[in-house]
Amino acid sequence: MIDFEISENIANMKNMVHMLAENMMRPAARKYDEEEHQKPLDFINMMWEDSKRRNRARFEASTKPKQEGKPEKPAENSVMFANVIEELSWGDCGLYLCIPGGLGVAAVEAVGTSDQKERFLRRFTEGEPKWGAMAITEANAGSDTAAITATAARDGDHWVLNGEKIFVTSGKAAVQDSEGFVVVWATLDRSAGRAGIKSFIVEHGTPGMTVTKLEKKLGIRASDTCTIVFEDCRIPLDNILGSSEVQKKDSTSGFKGVMATFDATRPMVAASAIGIGRAAIDFVKEEFEKQGVQIRYGISPYRMTAVERDVQQMEANLQAARLLTWRACWMMDRRMRNNLEASMAKAKAGLAITLVTQKAVELMGPLGYSRELLLEKWMRDGKINDLFEGTGQINMLIIARRILEYTREQLK
Amino acid sequence: MLSFELSDDQRMIYETVRKFALNEMRPIYRECDEGGKIPPEFISKAWELFLIPNNVPEAYGGVGEPRSAVTGAILAEELAYGDFSLAVCMLCPASVVYPLIEFGTEDQKQKYLPLFCEESFKPASAAFMEPRIDFDLPSMQTKAAAEGGSYVINGEKCLVPLAADAEVILVYAQTDASADAKGVQAFLVDKGTAGMEISEREKNMGLKALDTRKVIFKDCRVPKESRLGGEAGCNVSKLLNYSFVGLAAMAVGVSKAAFEYARDYAKERVAFGEPIASRQAIAFMLAEMAIEVDATRLLTWEAAWRLDKGLESDREAYLAKQYAAEKVLMITDRAVQVLGGHGYIREHPVELWLRNGRGFATFDGLVTI
The missing domain is CATH 1.10.540.10 (Acyl-CoA dehydrogenase/oxidase, N-terminal domain)
Incomplete structure (x- = not known):
């Protein structure tokens, strides 16, 4: 039965997170944009206290054998996450990306062995804030992850990693500022192509791993994005995620597994974009109301002002992106394959956020351009959502291949 | 949930x-x-x-x-x-x-x-739109004036489907001199009522199979009882919302038809030794069409769901229809573009869908669901 009402559970959580976003994130948003590379410690510590408690429950659930016989409630984790992320990003996207944890944690949680979970995830239930970063991108391998050149080679009881990773979100936080780790994509056998690519967990403080550069960015400046160099970096054999076996050349099953995580993360990036877009629309509408500018619905284009047309387009585009995102999440919660829908949500949200935030700056005149308000910041922050976890174009390519039923050789 | x-x-x-x-x-x-x-x-x-x-x-x-x-x-x-x-x-x-x-x-x-x-189809219709560039609900020019036991309707309507044969036409008219959307009411006008003149068939860009007419009211007198809902009247905004959602849904249908045809054509049509779909210039157009078919449908369903739940839907229904009207034009136009010169030829359906698609920005109150 078609239903657009989020559950009471999600609605309550959404309200709670919204209050946090309004009271704790908005007031700090500008400061950590202007003071790039400063850590928002108050916010991080506050979020850590809360996430430790949640992580404990999650950790126990993920390491304990499943109880049988209990009827499960319909899953809504993804829809829940999407709504939480929308609220946090409404508060501030840069701060949201600083929250301890990270994509590396999600990767270990998804494919790690129980021993790996014990070794790498237990720490997220206790002590000081920690991060688990994900290092995929290289200078010459962005969306084309198959072109990765970082290598892993076996030497006795160790893997030896060599290479350079860029654009690692929370990389510095994970390997320098906390007792965290980073999950690194590297190839065991370049001649095996995509099948040779595996991911490895590198503990903070491992000799041979160095943060060499902290990026200065257009937006999301509260979040650290860094370069990490691996030089004869030795890690234990059992720090590989998944199997170490390299399949024969034309098999990409291992690689597909790695790529499947994007089906889970892309709707979340879309949700973040929607949060920023909503912040911009909320602001514009409130400001118009103060100025006595009314947005009328249902009138002739002849009578409509350009401003009304713009606001209506912003609202419709944002809502369209939100519904596509919810659909992708809803499918994920039902374990339906959502590769196409996840890319649709991501591509649409990227376009919508760009339109919405750029229009919002325009509509507010000099106010929009001023750093005294947050509109210009939202435009800069929002753009990241059309870039990371796959650019808009890569997602269009995935969508095109899916609707045409083409392989990557048939549609390059 | x-x-x-x-x-x-x-x-x-x-x-x-x-x-x-x-x-x-x-x-x-x-x-x-x-x-x-x-x-x-x-x-x-x-x-x-x-x-x-x-x-x-x-x-x-x-x-x-x-x-x-x-x-x-x-x-x-x-x-x-x-x-x-x-x-x-x-x-x-x-x-x-x-x-x-x-x-x-x-x-x-x-x-x-x-x-x-009954067993057989009986035509009936609604007369909502008026032949003016600035037509919208709040500025409805057709008037229904209460006079004694009846209403006297004056004005001009256009794009009234099946008007010539309709047993009854639901005519929307302004009842209040202060004239805003709330004053608009609907009247059941039976076939052959004096003062209701059905004009020659209209010639439109699309919708060509459908007989649509201008309907002109000159001192057309109807009994008080023919006002929809009697003295209580009706909520025209609500009726219009159903129409917005219906039109939006139909725009999705036209869009889907155009998208599927263009997709299949692009896989068949070979140029420079490969199907044109294997070029990003074509493939990306198709991908955007696919996204927007789904996006429009979800916006439409959400507005429809709000109507079913009895939630406030004026904004959502209108936005769904506006969005759908914009996207159906984009999608049908792209479909013609994907077919190239062939898209312009009437042997393929895409030119017809483009002509029909163009109309959605105009068709207020044309259908309801």
Whole structure:
């Protein structure tokens, strides 16, 4: 039965997170944009206290054998996450990306062995804030992850990693500022192509791993994005995620597994974009109301002002992106394959956020351009959502291949 | 709880209507467009689906299924996927029947509803739009003035489908001199009422299979009882919201037809030794079309769902329709573009879909669900 009402559970959580976003994130948003590379410690510590408690429950659930016989409630984790992320990003996207944890944690949680979970995830239930970063991108391998050149080679009881990773979100936080780790994509056998690519967990403080550069960015400046160099970096054999076996050349099953995580993360990036877009629309509408500018619905284009047309387009585009995102999440919660829908949500949200935030700056005149308000910041922050976890174009390519039923050789 | 799944009933209706669209509408729609005619055999076959009587209460001869805007949107999308002109023709009586179910007085329901639950199709229609560039609901120029025991209607309507044969036309008119949307009411005007003049058939860019007329009212006097809902009247904004959602759903149907055709063509058509779909310039156009078909459908369903839940829907229904009107034009235009010069030739359907698609920005109140 078609239903657009989020559950009471999600609605309550959404309200709670919204209050946090309004009271704790908005007031700090500008400061950590202007003071790039400063850590928002108050916010991080506050979020850590809360996430430790949640992580404990999650950790126990993920390491304990499943109880049988209990009827499960319909899953809504993804829809829940999407709504939480929308609220946090409404508060501030840069701060949201600083929250301890990270994509590396999600990767270990998804494919790690129980021993790996014990070794790498237990720490997220206790002590000081920690991060688990994900290092995929290289200078010459962005969306084309198959072109990765970082290598892993076996030497006795160790893997030896060599290479350079860029654009690692929370990389510095994970390997320098906390007792965290980073999950690194590297190839065991370049001649095996995509099948040779595996991911490895590198503990903070491992000799041979160095943060060499902290990026200065257009937006999301509260979040650290860094370069990490691996030089004869030795890690234990059992720090590989998944199997170490390299399949024969034309098999990409291992690689597909790695790529499947994007089906889970892309709707979340879309949700973040929607949060920023909503912040911009909320602001514009409130400001118009103060100025006595009314947005009328249902009138002739002849009578409509350009401003009304713009606001209506912003609202419709944002809502369209939100519904596509919810659909992708809803499918994920039902374990339906959502590769196409996840890319649709991501591509649409990227376009919508760009339109919405750029229009919002325009509509507010000099106010929009001023750093005294947050509109210009939202435009800069929002753009990241059309870039990371796959650019808009890569997602269009995935969508095109899916609707045409083409392989990557048939549609390059 | 959030769900994107059709109910069993909706799935059944979807499948029935889709089959009808493919088997009964697709084979004849080009001929209908060229000839400007809809065969009576088609209309009878379409009536056998009993789509409209299905929602009429049993007391008035219907099946008594409660009306759902979401189900209506699913159904309207598939019909328009078959053909837009034929779909409007099929659903035309709904523009009288549904407002009657929603707001009609007992007498009005008893007088009219059984007529539309009979074995054979009875044309009926609504007269909403006016031939002016600045037409919208708040500025309705057709007036209905109360005079003694009757209303006197004056004004000009356009794009009234099946007006020439309609048993009854629901005419929207301003009743209040202070003139805003709240003053607009609807009147049941029977066929042949003096002062209602049905003009020559209109010539439009699209919708060519459908007979549409200008209808002119010159001191057209109707009894007080013909005001929809009697003294209480009706909520025209609410009726219009159903129409917005219906049109949005039909725009999705036209979009889907154009997208699928262009996609299949791009895989067949070879240039420089490869199907043109294997080039990003074409593939990305198709990808954007696919996203927007889904995006428009979800916005439409959400607005429909709000109507069904009785939630405030003025903004959502309007935005869904506006968004759909913009996207159906983009998608049908791209479909022509993907076919290149062939898209311009009337042997392919895409030019027809572009002509029909252009109309959605205009068609207020044309259909309801």
